[in-house]
Amino acid sequence: MLNRRSTEQRELIREILQQADEHLDADNIYEQARQRSPNISLSTIYRNLQLFKELGLVEEHQFGSRRYYEPAPQTEHHHLVCLSCGRGFEFKCPSTEGLKSRINKEEGFRVIAAEVCLAGYCPACQERLTATAAGNRTIPGQKEVK
Numbered sequence: 093m094l095n096r097r098s099t100e101q102r103e104l105i106r107e108i109l110q111q112a113d114e115h116l117d118a119d120n121i122y123e124q125a126r127q128r129s130p131n132i133s134l135s136t137i138y139r140n141l142q143l144f145k146e147l148g149l150v151e152e153h154q155f156g157s158r159r160y161y162e163p164a165p166q167t168e169h170h171h172l173v174c175l176s177c178g179r180g181f182e183f184k185c186p187s188t189e190g191l192k193s194r195i196n197k198e199e200g201f202r203v204i205a206a207e208v209c210l211a212g213y214c215p216a217c218q219e220r221l222t223a224t225a226a227g228n229r230t231i232p233g234q235k236e237v238k
């Protein structure tokens with residue numbers, strides 16, 4: 093019985109990862125899993141993520157201070173990491189293909205994986221940060237409230 097439940101929970105975690113349209117951290121997965129399996133624990137989430145990682149089913153990325161997960165294998169993509177909200181965004185970088193073959197030719201080193209991670213601020217955070225900064229000033233054309 094216990095075994096069956098842990099298999100179901102494992103499937104649930106996999107499903108959440110497969111269906112996610114963004115990178116999830118363990119807390120995100122836990123919140124979603126709890127809605128469907130109220131007895132699931134955070135340590136179960138961590139244990140399964142570790143297992144999936146070992147089996148090559150998920151990829152783990154460190155964005156800022158948090159670790160995020162996404163299903164693997166994937167078409168190669170790279171990440172933009174927001175320093176404000178910590179979210180990871182994906183981008184494709186065809187030039188890494190060229191880099192790989194150049195390294196192969198010039199260094200004789202066979203590259204099998206390349207990951208580019210660029211840090212900065214996402215559009216939403218830029219907007220928020222600009223709005224916060226603007227809040228300290230009087231907006232032109234608006235009457236100053238005394």
Ligand SMILES: [Zn+2]
Nearest residue numbers: 174177214217
């Ligand atoms: Zn952000």
Ligand SMILES: [Zn+2]
Nearest residue numbers: 162169171182
């Ligand atoms: Zn990704």
